[in-house]
Amino acid sequence: MAFCDNEKSADVLAELVKQGIKRATTGLYYSYEITGETLPKVGDLSIIVDWQGSAQCIIKTTKVTLLSFNEVTEEFEMVYK
Template sequence: MKHESVKRMWEEYLSSEGEKPSATDRKYSAWHFCDNREDADELAQLVVQGIKRATASLYLSYEADNQELPKVGDYSIITDWDGIAQCIVRTEKVDILPFKDVTAEFAALEGEGDKSLEYWRDCHWRYFSREIRPLGKEPSEDMLVVCEEFEVVYK
């Protein structure tokens, strides 16, 4: 069940855009980053601060969960670990590429750590390894990564 703050933030955003929730065709998803409280809360704050403007996900996870891939124009309400709404983002760009082909520019947009490609590769390798093994696969340089760039549209 979604925290009441998610619905409230969505309604406030629509109102700020001159729309009524009952009359909009816009949709959103609500989610938090990562698989632990510390990282989820920290990354949400990086988005709110305008530092984190991208995220990377394991392509296989979308397949395994039968989830739609993000697409340009999608809205997401970023929450903290407890599901409390922090901000709304709109997807601006989506690329799917092998882990080994993720660029330094994208790593910098993710805004994590020292924003270097080396840091990005290290922390995402560990995270994707935890995520891929329960799917019966091993991490590889060729595993596909969904690279999503976004902009904050409401805080």
């Protein structure tokens, strides 16, 4: 699984996950509906890759929360440069 749709962001976010700084992510519920992909569940393992597709680490889902956009708190936000 790679983050984002561009090389710089994908590589930066993969590195932040490896360092333990990035510990949460979000996705649109609608995208799961239209693609038929199942929602993440506690215990799922995901391989995080960089933009080139090289594995960087494996993460384990420990919590899944469904929220409306207006219910998202600062806890779920991450700002990077």
